[in-house]
Amino acid sequence: MFGSLMGQLRLAAFVSVFAGFAAASALTLLLNRHSLLSQQQNQLSLAAASLVAPLDQLDAVPSRARASQLQLELARQSSPCRVFWVRRRDGSLLMPSPATGDPAAITRLAEQAVGIRQPEGVDGPAIPLLIGADHRLEKGMGGLTFLIHPLHRSPGGSQLWAADDIGPTIVTLRSMLLGLAVVWVLCLALTMVAISLMTRRIIQPLRDLNRMAASVTTESLASSHLRLDHAPLEVQELARAYNGLLDRLALAWSQQRHFVGLVSHELRNPLMIIAGYLRRLQRRGQNLDPEQMRALATTEAETHRITRMLNDLLDLSRSEAGHLQMTLAPVAVDEVLTTASDLARSQLSRPLLLHLPEEVAEGPVLAVAETDRLQQVLLNLIENADKYSPPGRPIHLELAREAGDVCISVRDQGIGIPPEDLPRVFDRFHRGRNAVEFERGSGLGLSVVKLLVEAMGGSIGVESELGVGSRFAIHLPAAQ
Amino acid sequence: MLTKARLMTSGDWPTVSVVDDDPQIRAMVAEELTDSGCFVLSLKNCLALDEVLLDGTVDLVFLDVQMPDCDGIECLRSLRARGFSMPVVIFTSLNDPERRRQARDAGADDYVLKHDLLHRLPGLLERFLPRRPENRCQ
Numbered sequence: 001m002f003g004s005l006m007g008q009l010r011l012a013a014f015v016s017v018f019a020g021f022a023a024a025s026a027l028t029l030l031l032n033r034h035s036l037l038s039q040q041q042n043q044l045s046l047a048a049a050s051l052v053a054p055l056d057q058l059d060a061v062p063s064r065a066r067a068s069q070l071q072l073e074l075a076r077q078s079s080p081c082r083v084f085w086v087r088r089r090d091g092s093l094l095m096p097s098p099a100t101g102d103p104a105a106i107t108r109l110a111e112q113a114v115g116i117r118q119p120e121g122v123d124g125p126a127i128p129l130l131i132g133a134d135h136r137l138e139k140g141m142g143g144l145t146f147l148i149h150p151l152h153r154s155p156g157g158s159q160l161w162a163a164d165d166i167g168p169t170i171v172t173l174r175s176m177l178l179g180l181a182v183v184w185v186l187c188l189a190l191t192m193v194a195i196s197l198m199t200r201r202i203i204q205p206l207r208d209l210n211r212m213a214a215s216v217t218t219e220s221l222a223s224s225h226l227r228l229d230h231a232p233l234e235v236q237e238l239a240r241a242y243n244g245l246l247d248r249l250a251l252a253w254s255q256q257r258h259f260v261g262l263v264s265h266e267l268r269n270p271l272m273i274i275a276g277y278l279r280r281l282q283r284r285g286q287n288l289d290p291e292q293m294r295a296l297a298t299t300e301a302e303t304h305r306i307t308r309m310l311n312d313l314l315d316l317s318r319s320e321a322g323h324l325q326m327t328l329a330p331v332a333v334d335e336v337l338t339t340a341s342d343l344a345r346s347q348l349s350r351p352l353l354l355h356l357p358e359e360v361a362e363g364p365v366l367a368v369a370e371t372d373r374l375q376q377v378l379l380n381l382i383e384n385a386d387k388y389s390p391p392g393r394p395i396h397l398e399l400a401r402e403a404g405d406v407c408i409s410v411r412d413q414g415i416g417i418p419p420e421d422l423p424r425v426f427d428r429f430h431r432g433r434n435a436v437e438f439e440r441g442s443g444l445g446l447s448v449v450k451l452l453v454e455a456m457g458g459s460i461g462v463e464s465e466l467g468v469g470s471r472f473a474i475h476l477p478a479a480q
Numbered sequence: 481m482l483t484k485a486r487l488m489t490s491g492d493w494p495t496v497s498v499v500d501d502d503p504q505i506r507a508m509v510a511e512e513l514t515d516s517g518c519f520v521l522s523l524k525n526c527l528a529l530d531e532v533l534l535d536g537t538v539d540l541v542f543l544d545v546q547m548p549d550c551d552g553i554e555c556l557r558s559l560r561a562r563g564f565s566m567p568v569v570i571f572t573s574l575n576d577p578e579r580r581r582q583a584r585d586a587g588a589d590d591y592v593l594k595h596d597l598l599h600r601l602p603g604l605l606e607r608f609l610p611r612r613p614e615n616r617c618q
Contacts (some may be wrong), residue, residue, distance in 0.1 A: 268573040269502055273593045276508045279598055284515065307595050327577040372575065372593075474500070 005206070009199045017191045025180050027371070032176055036169045040147070044162050047077050048084065048151045051160055055086060059156030060125060071097040081144060081165035085110045089157040109140040109163055112217040113148040131342050138163070145170065205231030209239055222250040257317045267310055275303045301347045311376065312448040316428070319451050328457050330479035331371050332364035333406050334399060339395055340378040348386055351394040357401065366479040369456045374476075380445045381410040381472050387439045388470075389414035401478065409473040417464040425462055426450040434466075494539040494609045497521040499529050499555075500571075501505050501547040505594070509542065512598060518607055526555035533559075538566055540608050542597075543588075545572040545579065553579070559589040567608040570595050 002008055054073055072142040074084045074096035083106050086094040093110055095103070113136065135149040152266040153159050203313045204230050216224045224246055226239045259417045278300040282293060318324040334356050356367065378397070385395045393413040400407045417425055421432040453460045453474055464470035496518040498509045503524070510520040521538065523529050525547055534555060545552040556568055567589040572579070575593055583591050589608065592600055 242511075268594065269505060272573070272597075273504045273508055275595065276505075276512070276598050280508070280512065314575075328578065 006199050006203045006433070009202065010195055013195045013199065017190065017284070021184060021187065025184060028180065029173070029177060033169075033173055036172065037147075037166075040164060040166065040169065044082075044151060044164055047082070048162065049079060051084060052152050052154075055152065055158060055160055056154045056156075059089070059154040059158045067094060068097075070094060075100065081167075083146075083163045084111065084151075085161050087114050087150075087159045087161060105140060105142075109138055109146065109148070110161065112138050112140070113161060113163065123394060137166075184277045205235040207403060209235060209242070213242060216246065219255060221246060221253055260313055260317045264276070268307070271303060271307050271310070275300060275307065278303060280337055304347065305383070308376070308379065309442060309444065312380070312442075312444050315448055315451065316444065319455070322452070324455055326370050326373065328370060328456060330366040330367050331369045331374060333367045333369070333408065333476070334360045334365045336369075336374050337370055337378065337397060337399055337408065340375050340382070343375075344379060344382045348382075348395075350386065350389065350392055352382065353394055353396050355396060355398040357399060359401070360399075365401065365406055367458075368479045369458070369476050369477040373452045373456060377449050377474065378408070378410070380449050384472075385410055385412035385414060385470070387441060388412070388435060393469075402475070406476055406478050407473055407475050409471055411469065411471040413469040415465040416468055417462070417470055418466060422462065422464060426460070489582065493517060493519040494611075495519045495537065496540045496542070496609075497519060497523055497529060497532060497538050498542045499526065499547075499552070500522045500542075500544040501525065502544075505544075509597065512601060513605075516601065518605070518609070526552070527551040529559075533564065540605075541566060541568045542571050543568055545570060545574060545583075553582050553588075556583070556588060557586040569604060569608070 002011055044284055051070070051073055054066065054070045059072050064449050066257060069314065070086065071094060074086065074094070077084050077097055078096045078100050080101050083100075084096060085106075087110075088094055093107070093114070095107055095110065135147060136225050138146050140146060141155060144165045145167050147166045148163040150159045151162045162478060208228060209226060212224075212226045225243050226246075228239045230237055231239070278296055281288070282296050282300065285293075285296075288296070306372070315324060337356065341352050345352050359365070382395060382397070389395065389412045396409075396411040398409045398411065400409075415438055417432050417433050421430070421435075424430045425432070426449070428447040430447075431441060431443045435441065449472075450460050453476075456476060458474055458476040460474050462470060462472050488500070494517075496513050498506050498513070498520060498577060500506045501524055506522040506524070510522045512522045518540075521532055523532065526543075529538075529541070529543075543552045543556060552572070556570070559568070562584070568587070569590045569592055570583045571592045572590045573594045573595055580591050590604065592604070
């Protein structure tokens with residue numbers, strides 16, 4: 001998930017949102033606690049104002065009467081949830097009197113606070129607080145939590161202490177924390193959804209670019225241009241760079257096509273002369289022995305093969321330049337089949353069996369096609385069947401009518417095509433695994449066959465079984 | 481320069497002219513035509529054809545399309561415009577439907593691809609020169 005750009009963007013966005021939110025929440029909580037505590041402190045200071053003067057006087061001139069009066073004043077300011085007491089210079093405690101609650105409990109609390117007595121139970125040491133080293137929390141008097149700290153130190157060394165119940169403050173802080181946690185979880189969930197949608201939106205132009213680039217083929221090179229109007233600047237720059245690359249590729253490709261066309265055209269005349277004289281030598285040569293005749297026949301057959309390959313190359317380069325044109329007209333397919341098989345037989349050393357339907361006797365089987373091209377297609381298919389069949393196995397050429405179509409099939413008993421190669425058998429330069437081992441070839445023949453058949457408005461399919469043989473079937477629209 | 485006298489010596493043989501800029505192709509087609517019982521005038525361009533036609537008749541013309549100093553189809557058009565009606569076969573290495581259509585419109589009697597020519601030659605001669613004497617070599 002985090003291997004993708006989208007995953008990484010999501011993670012980064014989510015982590016920063018999480019960290020920001022956590023910091024903001026912690027700060028809010030701290031500020032709240034501080035303000036609550038300082039409010040309490042102010043109330044305490046107000047209450048203690050009437051205690052400071054008697055304490056200072058007692059410290060300056062100690063007397064029993066003053067001590068009793070201070071004790072009375074301490075009691076007057078104390079309440080069940082707020083207790084004041086004095087720790088005198090000699091360490092003795094001056095507790096409020098008369099006490100408002102349980103005098104023993106209050107004394108215990110005060111003794112714990114000033115360190116005379118260890119706290120009871122297993123609570124351990126007092127909880128440290130962030131608001132001052134002399135502040136501490138103690139439990140006592142019916143489970144209340146007291147915040148205990150010295151309020152005033154007189155010049156003589158006596159201290160005024162206060163224990164204040166902070167239970168309500170803690171409850172307020174807790175509920176605030178709970179509220180924050182709920183808001184936090186909700187916000188994070190919403191943020192997660194928002195981040196997911198946003199990153200998807202940010203990444204989308206890149207995905208579009210990828211999809212468009214993947215759909216560019218050699219045929220659509222010149223006409224392909226990636227357009228991303230609403231994409232971010234960087235992606236648009238990428239698209240521009242890509243378009244530049246496409247233009248340069250298209251130019252190189254067209255130059256290559258032009259070159260192939262030129263070369264194959266220039267090669268045709270010399271080939272024609274070679275083929276012509278070979279033919280003449282065989283027909284007119286008076287004193288050639290059988291071996292020489294065979295050599296001449298082989299040379300002539302190879303010359304025809306080169307010519308056909310050149311024609312294939314020319315057709316391919318024309319079709320890529322958009323110049324492959326056909327003059328389609330009703331063609332007597334049975335006659336083309338007969339001519340093609342006659343031509344092929346002169347160069348084959350195996351039987352070629354032509355199967356025509358009985359209706360041929362009544363009239364020609366007409367299909368919409370171009371005679372020369374159809375013949376080229378048939379010769380290519382027959383040559384292909386011949387190349388990949390062990391010696392002596394026959395090739396069948398069949399013609400049939402099928403519901404508005406004319407079906408021509410070329411069947412062999414050759415090595416067959418492996419199932420994994422079947423879908424790519426018409427791809428240019430693709431050659432089957434077993435084909436490469438069996439016979440040399442350019443990988444062009446079948447792609448030209450498909451090109452021509454489709455240009456004539458027909459279709460071609462193939463069935464094959466390894467070691468049994470292949471059957472190529474062409475369907476052409478029947479002519480009325 | 482080809483003279484009327486030479487044309488006259490051809491006797492009963494039909495006169496066939498081959499117009500192509502490539503001398504090897506001219507020579508080969510000429511040999512094949514001679515073997516088939518024709519008197520052959522081998523010409524390198526349309527201008528030469530015009531000169532021959534001033535001096536006498538030609539029974540059949542094989543005309544290339546792409547030549548350095550002239551275009552076979554233009555040449556044919558001008559021949560037809562001047563009233564010459566002998567059969568003309570365009571032979572070329574261009575298998576281009578557009579060229580084929582132009583040739584037909586200009587008045588060509590057939591359009592043959594060069595690599596098919598020798599194969600189709602007997603049929604063409606049969607069609608355009610039916611009254612040819614027996615081929616001495618066949």
